[in-house]
Amino acid sequence: MKYKKKVTLITGAGRGIGKAIAKKFAQENHDLVLLVRKKSEIKNLQLFEKKYHIKVKVYLGDLRKDKFILKLKKEIRWVDNLVNNAAMANTKFFLKVTNKDLNDLIKVNLESIYKLSQIFAQKMIRNKIKGTIIGISSQLGHVGAYNRTLYCLTKFGLEGFTKSLALDLSKYGIRAITVAPTKTIVDDSEYKRTPARLKLIRNKIPLNKFSTKEQIASIVYFATTDAASSITGTSIVSDGGWTAGK
Numbered sequence: 001m002k003y004k005k006k007v008t009l010i011t012g013a014g015r016g017i018g019k020a021i022a023k024k025f026a027q028e029n030h031d032l033v034l035l036v037r038k039k040s041e042i043k044n045l046q047l048f049e050k051k052y053h054i055k056v057k058v059y060l061g062d063l064r065k066d067k068f069i070l071k072l073k074k075e076i077r078w079v080d081n082l083v084n085n086a087a088m089a090n091t092k093f094f095l096k097v098t099n100k101d102l103n104d105l106i107k108v109n110l111e112s113i114y115k116l117s118q119i120f121a122q123k124m125i126r127n128k129i130k131g132t133i134i135g136i137s138s139q140l141g142h143v144g145a146y147n148r149t150l151y152c153l154t155k156f157g158l159e160g161f162t163k164s165l166a167l168d169l170s171k172y173g174i175r176a177i178t179v180a181p182t183k184t185i186v187d188d189s190e191y192k193r194t195p196a197r198l199k200l201i202r203n204k205i206p207l208n209k210f211s212t213k214e215q216i217a218s219i220v221y222f223a224t225t226d227a228a229s230s231i232t233g234t235s236i237v238s239d240g241g242w243t244a245g246k
Contacts, residue, residue, distance in 0.1 A: 005054065008224070009033040009079040009120065011063065011112070012086030014041030016186035017136060020213035021083055022048065024221045031055040033076055035086065037062065063112035064104065072116070078123045081224045084113040085136040090150040097150050109154035114161065117176075121169055130173030132224045135162055136216075137178035139239040155180075159235060166233030175232035177223045182239035184211040206241030 008025045012018040014036035022034055026048040034045050034056065042058045049056040057076075061068035063086055088108045090101050117133050124131040140148055141155030159178055166176040183201045185191075190198060202208055219236055222228055237243060 005029060005031045006080040007031045007033060007078065008081040008083065009035070009076065009116075010083040010085055011035040011116070012037075013045060013058075014038055017181070017184060017213045017216050018083075018085040019045070020217040021085060021220050024214075024217035025081075026052040026054055026056075028221060029054060030081075032057070033079060034058045035063070035072075036060055037086075064107040069112065069115050069119070073119045076120075076123075078127045078129060079120050080124075080129055080131045082116060082120045082131070082133045083136070083220060084116060084134065086112070087136065087154070091147050092150070093147050094149045101150060105150050105154050109151075110157050110161070113158065117165060121165075121172075121174060124174055125172050131175075133162075133165065133169075133174065133176045134220055134223055135176075135178045136220070137162075137180040137235060139180055139182045139237065139242050141178065141180055141235070142237065142239075142243045162235070163233045170232065175223075175229075177228075177231055177233075178235040179216060179219050179223065180235045180237045180239065181211045181216050182242050184213055184216060186213050204242060205239070206244065209240060211238050211240070 008030045010018055010022050013022045013034035022032055022045060026032060031054050036042060036058060039060055042060065045058050046056055048054065059072060086108060088105050090105055113135060135158045137158050138155045140152050141159045144152050162176045162178045169176060182205055202210060216238060219238055223231065223236060
């Protein structure tokens with residue numbers, strides 16, 4: 001099947017990296033299906049429709065809820081690209097992590113990704129779409145860190161899932177990739193709120209600079225293009241050299 005415009009679904013599109021990804025795909029003339037957690041995030045995303053002359057459908061819901069995921073399955077006919085961006089963070093010391101913390105991060109950072117990938121891969125196959133499934137991972141899907149046991153658990157899991165997913169879907173021409181940023185500045189107020197912390201992190205990055213959300217968005221878009229048509233089952237790591245060793 002051929003469509004006038006490609007359709008890209010982005011989870012966690014209301015702010016930060018997710019919103020930057022949505023903007024990039026809008027600029028590239030994709031129709032968008034955007035998932036958000038807060039009602040206040042909807043209006044700004046809907047402005048993309050008029051500004052970029054595309055269609056934008058925004059869904060408000062909680063990826064921890066099966067009812068929300070089933071709604072998406074029922075109402076969205078197909079997508080060309082799925083960007084699993086939504087994620088929760090956890091910075092607790094291992095012995096302080098609660099069962100609720102564990103359940104929440106597993107639900108959002110792994111289970112929802114698994115379910116959405118399965119749902120929309122089936123729709124791609126049914127509609128003969130050679131699409132792309134992208135997971136927004138982290139350098140902490142490649143190396144460990146203090147007080148990040150739970151977060152690393154989910155990001156390492158995402159990396160393993162993506163490799164196996166790529167193998168299973170390759171016969172349909174569907175690719176699976178992760179994009180793994182280092183610390184990314186999503187709000188310039190961070191420089192004023194936590195300057196000492198940011199200095200400490202930046203000193204650990206060989207290139208001595210953070211990623212920007214616009215850079216990550218451009219990498220995600222690239223991964224869906226013909227130029228990346230032989231890239232699958234791997235991670236594009238944008239970490240300034242952090243995981244190379246030091």
